[in-house]
Amino acid sequence: MTVSHLVIPGAAVPTTPAATPSSDLEAVLSSIDTMAAQEPTAAQIVSMVDSDDTDARTLARILTSDVALAGRVMKLANSAYFGMRGRVTSLQVAVTVVGFPTVRTMATVALSGLDDESRLPEGFWTMSTTVALAAATLAPRFGQRPQDALCLGLLAPLGVALLHHGDREGYAELAAAEPTAAGRRAAEVRRYGIHAFRLTAVALEQWGFPSSMVTPLGAVDDHGSQDGALLRAALEVATRLTVEDHVPVPVEELTGGQLGEDAVVAVLDRVRAEADELRVAMLGE
Amino acid sequence: MSATTATAEPLVPAEIVSSVFYGAAVSDGLVLLVAEVVDGTPRIVWGNEGATQLLGYGTDDLRWLPVASLVPSLRGAETGLLLRRERSARMNLSVRTASGALVGVLVLCTPTPGGRTWTLQVVPADSGSERVLRATADAHERRLASLAERSPVPTLLSEQGMRLAHVNDAFCSLVGLQAEQLLGTGWMATVHPEDLDAVIEQVVAVLGGHDGETRARLVRADGTERTTVIRLSQLFTPGVGAGFVGTIEDITDRLAFEARLEHQTHHDPLTGLPNRTLLAERVAERFRPGAGGLAVISLDLDDLTVVNESLGHAAGDELLVEVATRLRATVRPGDLVARPGGDGFVVVCADLDADAAVALAERIGAALAQPVRLGGVDVRPHASIGVTVQTAAHGTAEELVRDGDIAVCQAKAGGKGRITLLDQSARAEARDKLRLVAELREAIERREITLLYQPIFRADDRVPVAVESLARWHHPQRGPISPAVFVALAEEGGLIGALGLLVLDETCRQLAEWDRVLGDAAPQRANVNVSALQLDDRLHGSVVAALDRHGLDPARLQIEITESALMEDPASARAVLVQLRDLGVSLAIDDFGTGYSSLSYLRHLPVDVLKVDRSFVAELADGHTEIAAAVIALARSLGLTTVAEGVETEEQAAQLAELGAGFLQGFALARPMTGSRAAAWYATHAR
Numbered sequence: 001m002t003v004s005h006l007v008i009p010g011a012a013v014p015t016t017p018a019a020t021p022s023s024d025l026e027a028v029l030s031s032i033d034t035m036a037a038q039e040p041t042a043a044q045i046v047s048m049v050d051s052d053d054t055d056a057r058t059l060a061r062i063l064t065s066d067v068a069l070a071g072r073v074m075k076l077a078n079s080a081y082f083g084m085r086g087r088v089t090s091l092q093v094a095v096t097v098v099g100f101p102t103v104r105t106m107a108t109v110a111l112s113g114l115d116d117e118s119r120l121p122e123g124f125w126t127m128s129t130t131v132a133l134a135a136a137t138l139a140p141r142f143g144q145r146p147q148d149a150l151c152l153g154l155l156a157p158l159g160v161a162l163l164h165h166g167d168r169e170g171y172a173e174l175a176a177a178e179p180t181a182a183g184r185r186a187a188e189v190r191r192y193g194i195h196a197f198r199l200t201a202v203a204l205e206q207w208g209f210p211s212s213m214v215t216p217l218g219a220v221d222d223h224g225s226q227d228g229a230l231l232r233a234a235l236e237v238a239t240r241l242t243v244e245d246h247v248p249v250p251v252e253e254l255t256g257g258q259l260g261e262d263a264v265v266a267v268l269d270r271v272r273a274e275a276d277e278l279r280v281a282m283l284g285e
Numbered sequence: 286m287s288a289t290t291a292t293a294e295p296l297v298p299a300e301i302v303s304s305v306f307y308g309a310a311v312s313d314g315l316v317l318l319v320a321e322v323v324d325g326t327p328r329i330v331w332g333n334e335g336a337t338q339l340l341g342y343g344t345d346d347l348r349w350l351p352v353a354s355l356v357p358s359l360r361g362a363e364t365g366l367l368l369r370r371e372r373s374a375r376m377n378l379s380v381r382t383a384s385g386a387l388v389g390v391l392v393l394c395t396p397t398p399g400g401r402t403w404t405l406q407v408v409p410a411d412s413g414s415e416r417v418l419r420a421t422a423d424a425h426e427r428r429l430a431s432l433a434e435r436s437p438v439p440t441l442l443s444e445q446g447m448r449l450a451h452v453n454d455a456f457c458s459l460v461g462l463q464a465e466q467l468l469g470t471g472w473m474a475t476v477h478p479e480d481l482d483a484v485i486e487q488v489v490a491v492l493g494g495h496d497g498e499t500r501a502r503l504v505r506a507d508g509t510e511r512t513t514v515i516r517l518s519q520l521f522t523p524g525v526g527a528g529f530v531g532t533i534e535d536i537t538d539r540l541a542f543e544a545r546l547e548h549q550t551h552h553d554p555l556t557g558l559p560n561r562t563l564l565a566e567r568v569a570e571r572f573r574p575g576a577g578g579l580a581v582i583s584l585d586l587d588d589l590t591v592v593n594e595s596l597g598h599a600a601g602d603e604l605l606v607e608v609a610t611r612l613r614a615t616v617r618p619g620d621l622v623a624r625p626g627g628d629g630f631v632v633v634c635a636d637l638d639a640d641a642a643v644a645l646a647e648r649i650g651a652a653l654a655q656p657v658r659l660g661g662v663d664v665r666p667h668a669s670i671g672v673t674v675q676t677a678a679h680g681t682a683e684e685l686v687r688d689g690d691i692a693v694c695q696a697k698a699g700g701k702g703r704i705t706l707l708d709q710s711a712r713a714e715a716r717d718k719l720r721l722v723a724e725l726r727e728a729i730e731r732r733e734i735t736l737l738y739q740p741i742f743r744a745d746d747r748v749p750v751a752v753e754s755l756a757r758w759h760h761p762q763r764g765p766i767s768p769a770v771f772v773a774l775a776e777e778g779g780l781i782g783a784l785g786l787l788v789l790d791e792t793c794r795q796l797a798e799w800d801r802v803l804g805d806a807a808p809q810r811a812n813v814n815v816s817a818l819q820l821d822d823r824l825h826g827s828v829v830a831a832l833d834r835h836g837l838d839p840a841r842l843q844i845e846i847t848e849s850a851l852m853e854d855p856a857s858a859r860a861v862l863v864q865l866r867d868l869g870v871s872l873a874i875d876d877f878g879t880g881y882s883s884l885s886y887l888r889h890l891p892v893d894v895l896k897v898d899r900s901f902v903a904e905l906a907d908g909h910t911e912i913a914a915a916v917i918a919l920a921r922s923l924g925l926t927t928v929a930e931g932v933e934t935e936e937q938a939a940q941l942a943e944l945g946a947g948f949l950q951g952f953a954l955a956r957p958m959t960g961s962r963a964a965a966w967y968a969t970h971a972r
Contacts, residue, residue: 018893
């Protein structure tokens, strides 16, 4: 082995200021870090890596120091989605019912300010809960865990909130001009250098979420990749349910043939029925 | 929230910086790159040995390589996500090697304080503990799912809360639905709404770490119900949470079988009506002490025996079924009709006073009196009906039902086809009798029935030859109870067997004791009275056992049986007497002349003695010697001896001896005595 031709870093290389990323993006990325300080309990839960060591008792103990978040977990555990019909009275059981990844997802929601609808684009939660339920419902067809899919769906639009937060008017204009999901992503890349889902992926990766959550977000536009297929299908289902004049995109196309239209039709009603309750449970109202 | 911006450490000596740098530069286990913005484009400006090995570039080729071409998945401005100015970043990315291949790596990127240069540490993605864990958990779940899939036991696997991830075919066929309809919370619709809460309670317990079990009805797609036992255990997935495994046991058929058995033990198989046990239970359920309002109408069919004997038992059964049908049709909805047994029926009604109960009884009587065709014959069934209405005096449900029995007995006593409202004095009497029977039972159990012994003398020389055992009951509150009363009570109350055994055993014991105390002076024989109800196959065995127990010869015992007892069923009585006679026990007919003996039959009975009833002895005082003389003469002509009972005066004794009576017994000669007094008496008389 030789050590010749070494170049000392930072020396003798001509440099110019970076053309990209935009300063807006830098601010958005920085804001991800400052959020943690404001929501310490949520931050602690988010940082707990999902491992063998995670247990319901510890999670419940930590949760008790954030009454609002604990209340939402209880509410979600007792929601129709989990079928427990108000019988869950202990936080530990509630944590078990909703599952650790979901608790973590809810903590992420609190951490990133997604629980404050006044700071979000209109219809944000209707969209995200619909995506989440569509993903959870369709997950078994993709060999994935419904719980993971639910979390992925809930957090996927996080990037939208982050972009909107840093550029409220600009983002609203962009959204109005681009009704289709793909078109909007392209516009986001043009304006911010990154699209919202990619931004979500960056944030989740930063917070130590597993690659099973991060990868599909990055692969959402890559129609050749199966990693993003479930999320694409869920987005399509949610768009059909929430956007009035949406022209349906065949799900066979979106999923590389993994899913047929009949499967989508079968889940539409159930997703619509459960989405509102999930939204209420997530927001605690 | 792990990453923080690295800060320079200016105080580290130059030799150490140089040493660390050298180590990093030549390391092939560590992949390090340094990037810098050159002409507006982030480019690699340095790579260590590990980097050249991983990426396949020569050191020179690596230099000035745009970061974007190394990480093609970061398009456009996205390189900014990695090359942050104020903080480090970590990303899972694919890097393109010199050969064009993509290698999955984790990139940790740290900006230098100036924000113009970044150090990138590249860690090749290995199998990754997360992936291994996930794969292990998935494999575990798949194994469990496939195990459940093949199981014939209906099985549920929940992923979270009540949400099912898997159901097996056995469960699908149990409820008659497709798996797709049951996954998630769909299966909850199959649980009977009244049982769902209990199931959820158990799931809560299981998710809290306990095992759970509950009974729940499942409603099938066709609307039918299956009763099941659902057993639950926790199913923990590391890093995810817990669901449950539920196995379902369909107990519908078992319950139905048990219900059938239960029905059979509580219902009359012929009419399907509740039997005595269930009647007692049902009345107890409705009975409120002091509340009043319950009425019991007891019926006894008057004609059943006649129908059975003339038209056969099938016709009798048909009659019972018809009566049951008419009763059910006549009573009000909610009234209870039961058949406690035999030819009796009971109707129990709530909120009915005496008048209304009697009115209902009359309707029942009228309904029953309609002709029924049995075996080609029209029969008009009649019933004796007793009506009882609950009063404050009824402390328990049993007392009320018992009063129903008393009422029907009263009705029967008044003649067939009558309706009687229970008479209070009759009830008091009947109750008193019941209490006395219970007390007699206790007295027998505690051997509080004592025996007195009255000597029997040879008539010619007045030598005592035997004693008669006489049972006595001294009631703790009522004082002495006449044997006529308590023997009859024992016969009615089913206690005669126990009483008889007590008398037999105690007499034998006393004989044996006298033998020990008195030797040859002891009474040679004791007479024991036996009731008609004791005249069965068991008597012989009881006598043998008592004699054996006390080591006595059978000749020491004489059994006295009343004339009327013998004549109830002469044939079987004779068989029992023959057995006893063969044993060596002598036999006497008690109270002779008071019954209606067939003299020809008497001739064939294996008896030794006739006892002349005390009523005929008493007549002697009035100058009426005819019957006593006739009995004594009859006995003599049949080769039997006589014992005259109730001899109260010396004149009677002399007269009877003159008439030829063999033996005498009575107050004039000796009163009944206790065993010890008798011993003293015999000791004196032997001298």
